[in-house]
Amino acid sequence: MTQSFLTSSPGSHSHRSNLPRGKACMNCRRRKIKCDGKKPVCGQCIRSPGTAEDCEYPLEGRSRTQQLEETIKKLQSRIGELETTVNDGQSSIFLHEPYDGGDPSFMAVEIPQFTESWSPSGATSPSSRVNTPTSASSSSSLILEEPPRDVIERLVDAFLGNFSQVGFFLDSSAFRHSALLPFPFGHHERPSPALLSAVYMWGCRLSRASDHPVYNEDAFLVCTLQNIHQDLGGRHPHRVVHSIQAEILLSFYYLNLGRPVEGIYHSSAAVSLAISGGLHLIRSSQLPPPPCFGVLETPFPPATDSLEEGQRINAFWTVVILNNYWVAAHGSPSAIPYHDTPIDTPWPLDLEDYVSPVSAFPLYSTPNAPPMPDYQQLFEIVGGGSTVSNFLGGLNIDGFSPLAMLSKASILLERAITFSTRYSDHSDVGAFDSLDALLEQFLLGLPIGIELGGDEVPKRSLVVTQTLTQAAIIRLHAHRIHTSDVSRNKHLSAAKAVVHIINDTDLSQWRHIDPIMGILWTTACEVFVAELARIQSFGVLGRLTRQHEELSACLDTVLSSMKAFSGTSPVIEYFAARVERAYEAVSRPV
Structure with missing residues (x-):
């Protein structure tokens, strides 16, 4: 039986003095205080607010950073599995290189058939399932040029007018300006490909434009999925922050559709990017975490101004909100x-x-x-x-x-x-x-x-x-x-x-x-x-x-x-x- 926070452990002093090095719980290690090593909850955590239920002891040989890196590896692997085509397993997205002055970019998109839907944890399968919108079979494909400027403007305005109250942490006016710049899709002065595709996708849903034969919700969803894992390896100056924003928009999208498997996956990806990027330690006296392989080869550079720092702060808390939404919606354990x-x-x-x-x-x-x-x-x-x-x-x-x-x-x-x-x-x-x-x-x-x-x-x-x-x-x-x-x-x-x-x-x-x-x-x-x-x-x-x-x-x-x-x-x-x-x-x- 777990003790109350207000109750001390009677044997804490005798245990604490003889505790071998490296055997303290994670909470006591982080706080740099002596731990009595009592399990399942040590005396220090029992006396601390809200920590008794989370008193944990590390597994041998695996630090918190290593566990996080393993999680990111699994997420990246799962991204690849989800975003390859059904037939040949190869990505069919082709992006123009914006720095070489070539022809306008285009996107080759395959529309998969999505079948999974909401099934609340602990409940029997619902008699009527939530269907994901789809306009073509798994084998159908199309070549999709970026929409004309008037369509882009309509989609972006529909998104910003309805979605900015939650889930979008970037500066709306600056985003709108960059999205409407006359540069190719993927250009470094415009939003990243995955983020721009996610905004188009949401714009279709919020403006009732999903019935367009070409520029519809389904096509932009697949564009987002196929770009999301490529953006991090690209050269976009805001690739990490924009990737976090795109993951958030994808997760909210799947929450809106009632698709917990995909939604929790993209929420976890946003959490991993935010934590590995040190967004939980902004203005902290603690040292930032070391760069994670393949995600951030170098640490986040210092913010150039107060607005950029503010966007990073709001990015972290938006990730927190999304994570907690999925705990409430599906009963999944918190990723934080x-x-x-x-x-x-x-x-x-x-x-x-x-x-x-x-x-x-x-x-x-x-x-x-x-x-x-x-x-x-x-x-x-x-x-x-x-x-x-x-x-x-x-x-x-x-x-x-x-x-x-x-x-x-x-x-x-x-x-x-x-x-x-x-x-x-x-x-x-x-x-x-x-x-x-x-x-x-x-x-x-x-x-x-x-x-x-x-x-x-x-x-x-x-x-x-x-x-x-x-x-x-x-x-x-x-x-x-x-x-x-x-x-x-x-x-x-x-x-x-x-x-x-x-x-x-x-x-x-x-x-x-x-x-x-x-x-x-x-x-x-x-x-x-x-x-x-x-x-x-x-x-x-x-x-x-x-x-x-x-x-x-x-x-x-x-x-x-x-x-x-x-x-x-x-x-x-x-x-x-x-x-x-x-x-x-x-x-x-x-």
């Missing part, structure tokens, strides 16, 4: 072990605030949350990796931009899921209470929509942030609702809060929404369905109660929102159908 990976990169800002830091985010910088309970001050704040560990330790004293708050909410959801998965009983009351208090404090510190005025981008981010936090409360308390009235009340109240968020937001003005909302809304609906099933056991009398009417109204509200976005998000469409079937099942007469 937060207490094993030192994270010193500061919380992100809006890009314009890196250039003109003048009282950024006045509405966010004065949170109205009360101080944490006194027992939080007993926590020993972890040394290295202070950004995340300080936040999890209760020191929420900075980082109040929309992107920062979204990052924090996603971390809280990941922590709640990880905790509830590892500790399904009451074995760690101290850690449970700590995370529960942190969630309450964070929720009280969020602004309300009316404070943001007419600025739609922060409003959209706030809706996702609020819903992520309520989903974290649901997931944390889910395994205690049958043994604790407090947990049952918080569990249901958080689900109802999701409905209040919907009622307080004019979603009719949005054509596209963050695809994670489909999973978060489903989490709330599962609470209502379970409550309705409980009431159903009372027979006809139960259905006549006010509580039954309220729960039904909540389900109707969430389902209505899910159906409104089903046309642009197959994953939301899939989960809406699943919720509707469950709703119908508990509504049948007994």
